Amino acid sequence: MENQMNVWRINTRTRNLEISEFPAGWERLGGRGLIARILNDELNPNCDPLGIDNELIFAPGLLVGHRLSSCDRISIGGKSPLTGGVKEANAGGSTGLHLSHIGCSVLILEDQPKDSNLTVIYLSSQDCRFDDGSHLAGKGVYESSDILLQKYGPEVAIALIGPAGEMQLKAAGIQNLDQDRAPSRIAARGGLGAVMGSKGIKALVIDSSGGSPPDIADLKGFRKAQKSYNKSLLDHPQTKVYADYGTAAMARISHSFGGLPTRNFSEGNFESLEGISAETMRDQLLERGGDSNTTHSCMVGCAIRCSNVYADGKGRGIVSPLEYETIGLMGSNLGIGNLDEVARLNWEANDLGLDSIELGAALAVAAEAGKMEFGNFSQAMELIEEIRAGTPTGLIIGNGAASTGLAYQIERVPVVKGQAMSAYDPRAIKGTGVTYATSPQGADHTSGLTIRAKIDHLDPHIQIDVSRKAQINAAGYDTLGVCAFAGFGFGSAPEIIPALLQARYGWDVPGDILQELGRQTLILERKFNQRAGFTKNDDRLPVWMTREELSPHNTVFDVPDEELDKVFDWINEDD
Incomplete structure (x- = not known):
């Protein structure tokens, strides 16, 4: 197989691989934008998300493959079992990089096997095969990844599901290896792990040892743009902040805005903030030593290093990373003010292959229903064990916050389009609330977070333009395969993205290519959802x-509401 960018299409029933060139209309898309294009071109929008007609799509972004700092993310998509609409969830780690190095710019998994046996798909530049995965059935993500690395070698990339994906729970995500071979980078949102489970796939193993990076049309120009990007990124003050404190720094910021979800989104401040703050985490990890690491990168070559390795009092690693969204949803939102306890809940979520945002929201709704006490770590662990055991209670919670609220008849359920909100209460950060409401993806901060905008976040009349801009930029970055924090560098020097794309592909692109990609992606996502029956309501x-x-x-x-309806008024949706 030549190292060229192609569509790899695997039928999971016949186990056939077909490789073809990009069809018309796909050529200048990657990541999230390409997923939206494929879903519109190939999928019946009314199909069963867990049925034979859904597709599971792995799409590296347009800049993936060259170890640009924070630019090797993988987008995974399909029709969401959780929202019933378009879904893209992305992750760091090594999956995107390795796919690009075997010449695969998008992998599409189709159909379903006739039997219920689990399989492992092995891909290289020379081979595609289905290996038996039955010995991994029911095993957690951590044990499964160890077994797979022992079999296939330490240099492969792996995307895999846990027991939650095997059970086809709607809160299940897809875990990816980080650069230290830990299966900690989850494409979490929307239930795509359930789609992978519905196709009988426990893991995707990518061996790029016989491959090479994608071709670069103008290597000199690419290196020049890369150098400018690195300087812009390293010069930005937020790069240092995130290296020291990571995303956990948002706990204090959200608290200061009165938007830190507390006890099932019933309050915006948490009295035990200091117990879960980034400053406390950093101090603890520096004191504990051992496996602790306050600054860590999930992708090779990342200069920001916003990740961490969280260790216990004896310096033994518990989980990596411990991120703000998990701290918010499984900490303050559950009334838990102890980072060790949040880290252990996070490990359980990872091992099951569950979205910690969705799980934290579901547990808080369960607490509202009296199934656990807020602040009771042991009871939260017991409910998670119910999920692992597949009990009726566990299945309710494992299917997400909306499922839990419906089962227990709770009104205070923080979801939009069936998906739980992230750790920013929209009543205090209203621009992000606009994003939650109107994003085709459902409630998701990564679709357009507005907390850094220099505005009055409580004023309901100035949020539409802020959210619109944030959503367009986020969709553009997701199409490029770029971490949102890379925006520190690109935002300071917006001419770098066009320069990189021109050098990488030889394309003539406009100066606002980031926004153009974002607009195109959102148009496609809105179109799919409308065809699936979504309305302004x-x-x-x-x-x-x-x-x-x-x-x-x-x-x-x-x-x-009339303002919410204006977010996408620039799209002609009558065509």
């Missing part, structure tokens, strides 16, 4: 958030 936050005041500012989400 789905672009709303839960009614209780428009009535129930959030302390300490005593605010509700009061951005008018």
